[in-house]
Structures are given as C-alpha cells and as structure tokens.
Amino acid sequence: MTSKFKYEKLTPMLRHYVDVKNDFKDALLLYRVGDFYETFFDDAIITAKVLSLTLTGKECGHVDRAPMCGVPHHVIDTYVNRLVKKGYKVALCDQIEDPKEAKGLVKRAITRVITPGTLTDIESLENKENNYLLSIFENEFGLAMAYCDISTGKLVGLEIKTLSQSIGKKAIDQIEKINPSEIVLTSNFNNYDIKKYLNLNNQIFINYIDFTTDYENRVRTISEYLGKDNLEKIMDKRLIIVALANLLDYIYKYYEEKLDHINNIEVLKINEFMEVEANTRKNLELTRNLSTNTKENTLISILDKADTVMGSRMIHDWLERPLIDKGKINRRLDLVDGFYNDNILSRNVSNLLDNVYDLERILAKISYKRANARDLISLKNSLRDIPKLKEILTDSTNKLIKNLGYNLPDIYDVYKLIDESIVDEPPINITEGGLIKLNYDEGLDKLKEMADSAEDRLVNYENEQRNLTGIKNLKVIYNKNNGYSIEVTKTNTNKVDSSYIRKQTLKNQERYTTEELENISSMILNGKEKINQLEYDIFNKIIEAILDSTLRLQSLSKMIANIDSLNAFAKIAHKHSYCRPEITEANEIIIKDGRHPVIEINLDENEFIANDTDIGQDDNLIQIITGPNMAGKSTYMRQMALIIIMAQIGSFVPASRAKIGICDKIFTRIGASDNISKGESTFMLEMNEVSNIIKNSTEKSFVILDEVGRGTCSDDGLSIAMALVEYLSKHKKMKTVFATHFHELTVLENELNNVRNLKIEILEENNNLVFLRKIKKGKSDRSYGIEVAKLSGLPDEILDNAKNIMEKLSNEDFFNVNKSEEIKNSLEDIKDKKIKELRNLTEKININELTPLEAMNQLNILIERIGEI
Numbered sequence: 001m002t003s004k005f006k007y008e009k010l011t012p013m014l015r016h017y018v019d020v021k022n023d024f025k026d027a028l029l030l031y032r033v034g035d036f037y038e039t040f041f042d043d044a045i046i047t048a049k050v051l052s053l054t055l056t057g058k059e060c061g062h063v064d065r066a067p068m069c070g071v072p073h074h075v076i077d078t079y080v081n082r083l084v085k086k087g088y089k090v091a092l093c094d095q096i097e098d099p100k101e102a103k104g105l106v107k108r109a110i111t112r113v114i115t116p117g118t119l120t121d122i123e124s125l126e127n128k129e130n131n132y133l134l135s136i137f138e139n140e141f142g143l144a145m146a147y148c149d150i151s152t153g154k155l156v157g158l159e160i161k162t163l164s165q166s167i168g169k170k171a172i173d174q175i176e177k178i179n180p181s182e183i184v185l186t187s188n189f190n191n192y193d194i195k196k197y198l199n200l201n202n203q204i205f206i207n208y209i210d211f212t213t214d215y216e217n218r219v220r221t222i223s224e225y226l227g228k229d230n231l232e233k234i235m236d237k238r239l240i241i242v243a244l245a246n247l248l249d250y251i252y253k254y255y256e257e258k259l260d261h262i263n264n265i266e267v268l269k270i271n272e273f274m275e276v277e278a279n280t281r282k283n284l285e286l287t288r289n290l291s292t293n294t295k296e297n298t299l300i301s302i303l304d305k306a307d308t309v310m311g312s313r314m315i316h317d318w319l320e321r322p323l324i325d326k327g328k329i330n331r332r333l334d335l336v337d338g339f340y341n342d343n344i345l346s347r348n349v350s351n352l353l354d355n356v357y358d359l360e361r362i363l364a365k366i367s368y369k370r371a372n373a374r375d376l377i378s379l380k381n382s383l384r385d386i387p388k389l390k391e392i393l394t395d396s397t398n399k400l401i402k403n404l405g406y407n408l409p410d411i412y413d414v415y416k417l418i419d420e421s422i423v424d425e426p427p428i429n430i431t432e433g434g435l436i437k438l439n440y441d442e443g444l445d446k447l448k449e450m451a452d453s454a455e456d457r458l459v460n461y462e463n464e465q466r467n468l469t470g471i472k473n474l475k476v477i478y479n480k481n482n483g484y485s486i487e488v489t490k491t492n493t494n495k496v497d498s499s500y501i502r503k504q505t506l507k508n509q510e511r512y513t514t515e516e517l518e519n520i521s522s523m524i525l526n527g528k529e530k531i532n533q534l535e536y537d538i539f540n541k542i543i544e545a546i547l548d549s550t551l552r553l554q555s556l557s558k559m560i561a562n563i564d565s566l567n568a569f570a571k572i573a574h575k576h577s578y579c580r581p582e583i584t585e586a587n588e589i590i591i592k593d594g595r596h597p598v599i600e601i602n603l604d605e606n607e608f609i610a611n612d613t614d615i616g617q618d619d620n621l622i623q624i625i626t627g628p629n630m631a632g633k634s635t636y637m638r639q640m641a642l643i644i645i646m647a648q649i650g651s652f653v654p655a656s657r658a659k660i661g662i663c664d665k666i667f668t669r670i671g672a673s674d675n676i677s678k679g680e681s682t683f684m685l686e687m688n689e690v691s692n693i694i695k696n697s698t699e700k701s702f703v704i705l706d707e708v709g710r711g712t713c714s715d716d717g718l719s720i721a722m723a724l725v726e727y728l729s730k731h732k733k734m735k736t737v738f739a740t741h742f743h744e745l746t747v748l749e750n751e752l753n754n755v756r757n758l759k760i761e762i763l764e765e766n767n768n769l770v771f772l773r774k775i776k777k778g779k780s781d782r783s784y785g786i787e788v789a790k791l792s793g794l795p796d797e798i799l800d801n802a803k804n805i806m807e808k809l810s811n812e813d814f815f816n817v818n819k820s821e822e823i824k825n826s827l828e829d830i831k832d833k834k835i836k837e838l839r840n841l842t843e844k845i846n847i848n849e850l851t852p853l854e855a856m857n858q859l860n861i862l863i864e865r866i867g868e869i
C-alpha cells in the first residue's frame, strides 16, 4: 500500500484487508465482498494489468479512492488459474459467517492459497499429466524427494544416496522426470547444481520454508497426516521422512481439514528402474519434441492411446521409469498379449472405459470439499459400467485377464447412492437447491410439498385478486430485492382494494403488497430457504458417504488405469504391427526388421525401411556406423534405443522379432546443442557427456554415440574418437553404437575383436544419390556431404567450388604446398569469374534504350555486384 493511504484513516473493511495482506505479503489477496472477490491498492494494479480488467476505485476514508479491481465470485477459479499460471501466488479471503447474521463487519478469513503446485481446478490442469508439488531435502547422508499431486492424491517418496559430487546431477534427472510445477526447499538448502538448474528453469515456482532440526517433530507430522501405517513404511528412511513432513506441512498450511485422498506414500527405489538421464530423454524425444518442445512426434504420442486420463497418466509414468526386472516386464507383456489376442475383448474394454471420467481428480475434488452435484453425476456415470467391465474381464479364458476382473473392487453401492439421490441434470451451485431427487429424503419431500402448496395458494390468490378488483392484467410478481408484489398498471390504480399497501412506484406500474401476500410469500421464501439448506445438508452427507469409500475408489481408479494402459499397448501393437519382444537377462539385443516408431508413422505405408540389429555378443559389442549424411544413421540408432525402452515398459515393439537383453541404463551422446547459457562450450559439453558415460555405464548399458569428436578440428576429433573406441573396447563392455563420418575409425574392426563395422547403403545414379536406408555389414567409403548439400539447394557456385577444394584436398601433393596459398588461389578463381560475369552484364546494357528509372535500377544492380567481389 502506498504511503499516501494512512492505515488509521482507512474504512474498517480496508483496515482488515491490510491486516490480512500483511500476513500474506507474497500473495495477491482477493477479498470476498458480496458477490465479488475484490482486491485493493498495489494488488489491484497488478491484478487489473495481468487479467486485463478495469482498475476502479473505492471510497476509503481518504480524498483519493483506493485502487480497486474485482471479479464475480462464480468465475473466480478461472481468474485465479490465470494469475497462478502467470507465476503469482493467490490468497482467497472468504466470508466465513452469513452476512445477514453479521454484527458489524462480516467475519472473513483466508480459505485458500493457490500456487502452481496446489492448483486443483480440473479444467485448468493438463489432464494427461500429473501436477506435482515437490519437496527436496538434503543433508550429509544424501538427498530425498517427496512429491504429491494434490489433484489426484498421488504421493511418492524417494532417496538418492550416492557420491556427493554426483548427487546434484542425479537429483536433476529426477526433477526432470517428475516435472514439478512447484518446489519446496528448506531455507538452508544449498546444493549448488540444483540451485543453478532451478535458476535456469525459472518456470518452476520455488518456495523456501523454515528448516527444523527437530526430527521427532517431522515424524509426528507424518503420523498426524498419514497415519502410523504410512510412517512404518518409511521409518528407516530418515531423509524421506523430513522431505515428506516438509511437504505435508506446506500442503496443510492452507487446508485445515484432512484431505482423505492423500493417504498413501509410495516409496520409489530409483535403482529398480532403467536409468535414462535427462539429456538422453530429450535426445530420444520420449515426451517432448526437440524442435517444438511439444508432445507431437514423440514416443509418448505413439504410446498414449489410453481411453481414460488415468490410463494416460499411467503410461506417462511407465515411460519415465522403464523396468529392469524380467518378471515384472513379462507380467505386463503377458497382459498386453492377453488383450492383443482377444480383439473383441479389447474393443469392448475400450468402449466401456471411454465413459470413465477422471476418477482420481473427481475424488480429490470431493475430498477438498470443492465438488458440486455435477461432479457426482460424472462419478456416477464413470461407475455405471464397472460391473459390465468386471463381467467381460472375468469371462475371459485368459487367466491373467480373468484376475484383472476379479480384482476390480465392487463399487456399485456408490453408484446406487448417487443414482438415488442426485437429479440427473443438477445446477452448478450447491446452495440454491434443485440437487436432490424426490423420494430420497422424507423430510425434504414434505418441505417441498408445503412449498408447492404455498405456490398453489399464490396462484389462487392472484386469481382471487383479479376477480376482486376487476383488473385483468393484475399480476403477482417476484424479484430478488423486493420479494413478491402485486403489480398493476398505472391506469388501473383507482381500482385497487383499500387493503393494498403501496410498495413501489415505477414509470407505468404501481406495486403493492397485502397482509395475505406477505403471509404466503414468507411461507414460500422460508420454505425455499429451508429446502435449499436441507438439500445442501443432504448433499454434504452424500459427500461424506462417498469419502468413506475413498480407498475403494482409489484402488478402482488405479486398476482402471492399469487395464487401460495395457489395453492401449495391445491396440497400438495391432495398429502398427508390433511384435511381442522376448525379454532375456543375456547381454544381447537382436531385432529383426526394426523400425523407428515415430518416423514410420509419418511416412506412407512401407516407405520406412526396416533394419536388423544384432549387438551385445563378445564379437559385436561396439558397432561403428558409417554412411552418407541423411542416410539414416541417427534414425537407426535411436530406433534401437526406443525399441529397448518400449520393451522394458511392457509394450510390444516395432519389429517382426525382438530379443531384448535387459538394459540397466541408456546413454546417448547425440548432436551438440549449444549450452553457452550454462557456461559450457559445445565441445566441452560433448566431452562432459562422454566422460559421464564412461564413468556411469555398466555392461548392461546401451550407449549411442553420434559423431563424437566433431566439436573440434578434425585431427583432434578423429584422435579422440579413435582413442575412445579403443578404450571402450578394452575396458568397458557395454553395447555401443557409434555413428561417424571419420571413416578412418573403421580400421579398428581389424584391430579390436569386439568392434564391427556397419554401413548404410546408397546408390549413385546419374550424379544423384538414392538413399536405400539399408544397414549392411562393412564400411562406407565417403560421406557424400557435397551431394547431400546439393539436395538442400545450396548455390551451385559453392558446391562447384567445394568439389574443387575437395579434389585438391584429396590430392596428396596438396599437403606439400602451402594450404592457405591453395585456398587463396581458389578464391582468386571465384573473383575472376565474378569480374567476367560483371563484364558480360555491362555489355548487355544499352543506355540509349533505358528510362531514367530503369537506369537507376541497373546502377543499383551493378553496385551490388561490385560489392560482392
């Protein structure tokens, strides 16, 4: 508040506003006044600007009016979401007593504080992804994370215990996987790598909370909010206890009541999943496309064919964490197989799931008491077909599918409760009646009967008054401010009865009331008020009853997500002709007719050329791929990695046969996107990544190296690449594919027994290249860079000159003469050619035939051409 407004002189309401604001200085304060949420002073200026609203003013006890802006209460969620998405924290201050009963200023208090991680409005959230609030805690023993999606109730804890120098990197990989919208850190948090990462990713909202050394207090917090069973699960994980307690404290700072749907902590052991580091996830375009940063043309866009949003979120989860346990992978594959082999079942399951809404988020909404009757109807519709789903699954001849059906919890009672109580098309508002069906509550039915008879009385009374006065157009009307009145046109006022009491005079009408009308109207209005209140009470009881079934509903939504995800994998397997991979614990990857799942669907049928892979045995651990630019080297290497990941999340794969030896980690060193903003040069980044691969890979890892060594001059690059392959061959046993334009590397096949050469074939036809895209054993002779550059439309002059220079470079004598002299000569050649062209041009100009304008244009052209020499 600017100093020109003195606190003492403000009106009582604005003084209270300022008091509340002082406790929530970092938030925009929206303050309920009647049917509006209003905001004042500096917050009003910001809010008006961000939301493009009109900035007005309010009398405030000073000469100047206080800056003010407001939004209607029924659309508050939309406005709050917009503010939060722009990076603001918003505090809502509500009226907590009925204004009619208030003596003096209506009591108000903060009821919600909304930040990106605590957003719960279903409409504003990306429904196929979780919206996580993440808490990180680190001490000398390691680092822990606890994260929660308040809009679904998913709560996870994990610990990272590793060498302190690599803890930051590992934590950043997890942050990228979790993709939180908000992070809670303790005030003493000082991990340099993470802080640097968060600074660069400034779209993540950061909150600092006080650090407490009182460990017992942290334990008590968990016990209070999650109960003893959850506490027991993590009793030996002290780091998670602190991170989780901090998270719960933050969540419950603004939710007074216990949130029933946040009731279970899942402990994630990160070494039970395949390690795919952040840059590899990016390079392989698992969930984000490298060029547009959207989901378009990513692996998730292929895999996510779930019918429910819960299924979509589960597929996302699976893709973030591929499995490494053969049994677990096969359990998923067996079920996908079950759906794959029963097309009718798969289609029927899909049709039934299509009617299921976001059960997790509806349940969460019910839990934090923000559900309306329409949400209950969505819940009812989602539950309607569950018995049918159970039936078709248990009817399956496949035992595993049968079990999926048996395990589905029986939830018909919740369906029945909503079906019997809530009208089919209820209003959004839950305080104005019209929610509860007839015959559900005897008391409510009686009140409604009485209200109906009062309404009948009103109709009769209106007729009686018309007869009594002889005024044919006399009407009994109702409006919100004045209640019921008898309305008579001005021309008829002389006919009204003497018992009529004048209430309101309008331009053409006069409005009256009578003792009788007052009686009837109070019967109706009191009746309505009582009905609304009773309906609201009944609605809340229904909510409580549904909340009693929280655990069953949560287990149902998990199972639905699971069934949906497995069935989605079966559907895509059919659609794109994938095969079931054989999972082994051996070290080899054998793929027959493998395809790149994303590139193939962007091409016409059969246009994608399938290729085989055989890697991992003692004699073919390292494969050096040479071939022209554009031939398909990167595509081939990426497709191998994607097929491995797909197999390990339990999906069928784009191939006609695949034997996948489980990989513990996948690393890629692809391309060189500059990282100057992070203070690293392209070459430095390349070397850092290679060094990280060498340090962290095991014999179970799969590594892609794409053109390592190209970030520096060719002699240095080649030397590094060669030394690297030699080192990998002698000291490391991971499966490595290395695409390169250093053809000299292919000599290593003869020298090292685990190195094999592969090439991608092309045809040269009439001076043109035909890409065959077929991988073969052997080495390629040239890169055909100039021919490929020709396809890009580079000017002929450059291409011709490049050929010229290349010929000279390949001439052995070239190294004996001064290189710069050679290049200078070649540049002189170009200069001569240009002078010749200029002379030709001037010879063609006939000055006598040119208009002054044409002469000017010619002059311009000549000046430009001379400038090029």
Ligand SMILES: Nc1ncnc2c1ncn2[C@@H]1O[C@H](COP(=O)(O)OP(=O)(O)OP(=O)(O)O)[C@@H](O)[C@H]1O
Binding pocket: 599, 607, 608, 609, 610, 627, 628, 629, 630, 631, 632, 633, 634, 635, 636, 773
């Ligand atoms: N097997 C294939 N079948 C059909 N088209 C393919 C195949 N492989 C690659 N392509 C097409 O060729 C394009 C170039 O492939 P890719 O980027 O893999 O070539 P590259 O050899 O790595 O090239 P460079 O050496 O220039 O990086 C791809 O974008 C794709 O459209």
